[in-house]
Amino acid sequence: MRRITLTGAELEGFAPAGPASYIKLIFPEPGQTEPTRPLPDGPRAVSMRTYTPLAVRSETLEVDVDFVLHGEGPASSWAAQATVGQVLFLMGPGPGYAVDPAATQHLLIADDSALPAVETILAALPAGTQARVLLEVISEAEQRPLHSAAALDVRWLPRGSDHRSAGVPLAKALREGPAIDAGARIYLACEAAAMRRVRQLLIDELGVERSRIVGRGYWKLDAVNHPDHDYGEDS
Ligand SMILES: Cc1cc2nc3c(=O)[nH]c(=O)nc-3n(C[C@H](O)[C@H](O)[C@H](O)COP(=O)(O)OP(=O)(O)OC[C@H]3O[C@@H](n4cnc5c(N)ncnc54)[C@H](O)[C@@H]3O)c2cc1C
The missing domain is CATH 2.40.30.10 (Translation factors)
Known part of the structure; x- marks a missing residue:
């Protein structure tokens, strides 16, 4: 970065x-x-x-x-x-992401391209809320302190420089648990195909209601200038 x-x-x-x-x-x-x-x-x-x-x-x-x-x-x-x-x-x-004040947990799932977006969401969370953050980055050197009034549980997930494995560490971390709150709101932003895979995993394997997920394809492997309005709702 x-x-x-x-x-x-x-x-x-x-x-x-x-x-x-x-x-x-x-x-x-x-x-x-x-x-x-x-x-x-x-x-x-x-x-x-x-x-x-x-x-x-x-x-x-x-x-x-x-x-x-x-x-x-x-x-x-x-x-x-x-x-x-x-x-x-x-x-x-x-426009950005509307933080849901009624959410029992904020789950932010992102790769390095959406790390700035995650930081702006964390800055907007009120005290007394809980945020679980999964961040896929190229290497451990990309880790940095994250700040929020919310109680944070952050996992940094180094992927290595092979962009073809985009989303693999995020999926693995989600499968490892813990279980996701039924009242959680989820912001999921990363490579477009990885976002679709993780979205399906959340819905099919982890029982998350689809309306609780805001998905964003921030970039796409082998695609120049991927459009900014890829929400993954076709999957
Ligand atoms: C709402 C939104 C906010 C964003 N905010 C940020 C931000 O703050 N910081 C940021 O870095 N990105 C951010 N992005 C992602 C950024 O727009 C894309 O990565 C964009 O494609 C970069 O343009 P480029 O000219 O470098 O590459 P392009 O010309 O678009 O693509 C060239 C090649 O690079 C590959 N590529 C593009 N981006 C990446 C990547 N991140 N990792 C690996 N390979 C890539 C493509 O697959 C393609 O093969 C955001 C995207 C969206 C939709």
């Missing part, structure tokens, strides 16, 4: 739209030093990708974004080389 702080006068008034909200970032295309400014009725930028505003400091007009450095891709390649003074376009925010 690499954290990049974005700043600019146009961030005046910017505020995230709840936990796990998203922004659209437009990166320069090959040969460009700056991306093309999008026009309201213009074509969709090919190098536009979806990210999470992790921290917003409105007083200094700053937004922190944590990028997974996964290899080739306009976003990951840009983040790996980013230096002070480079220019991006930021649009948004788009």
Whole structure:
């Protein structure tokens, strides 16, 4: 992961739209030093990708974004080389996850691309609630302290750098237990096919009612620019 702080006068008034909200970032295309400014009725930028505003400091007009450095891709390649003074376009925010105040347990199941989203959800949980967090990351070095007013039970699950095993550690950890509360609310965000497999496991093997799961495919193996509205409800 690499954290990049974005700043600019146009961030005046910017505020995230709840936990796990998203922004659209437009990166320069090959040969460009700056991306093309999008026009309201213009074509969709090919190098536009979806990210999470992790921290917003409105007083200094700053937004922190944590990028997974996964290899080739306009976003990951840009983040790996980013230096002070480079220019991006930021649009948004788009809506995030509604925390259910009646949930008896919050279960957050995510890979590294959704770690920033999980952190924003944890920050929104009230004291007196319980959160169980399963986080699949490339290596143990990605572990970091997580903060919440809720009581936390966190498991970091190193996957290794082979992205083809995305979701395997999450499924294994869920099968190991403990049992999931009948009143739990579940946020599940990771690679798109892994999200579908884990969703089925929750429903078929662990008896979770499907309406209790919010699924999000954050990226898809071998797919460029996977759409940001993949909820896995087709599975
Ligand atoms: C609501 C939402 C919020 C998101 N927030 C974040 C965030 O805060 N931080 C973050 O890092 N990502 C986040 N993502 C995921 C990010 O949008 C995707 O990973 C995106 O594909 C990255 O674009 P790219 O240009 O680097 O790669 P692309 O051009 O889209 O893809 C190129 C290749 O890289 C692979 N790839 C893409 N992402 C990954 C990955 N994470 N791991 C391994 N291989 C990958 C693809 O399978 C493809 O083969 C979010 C996604 C959504 C929907």
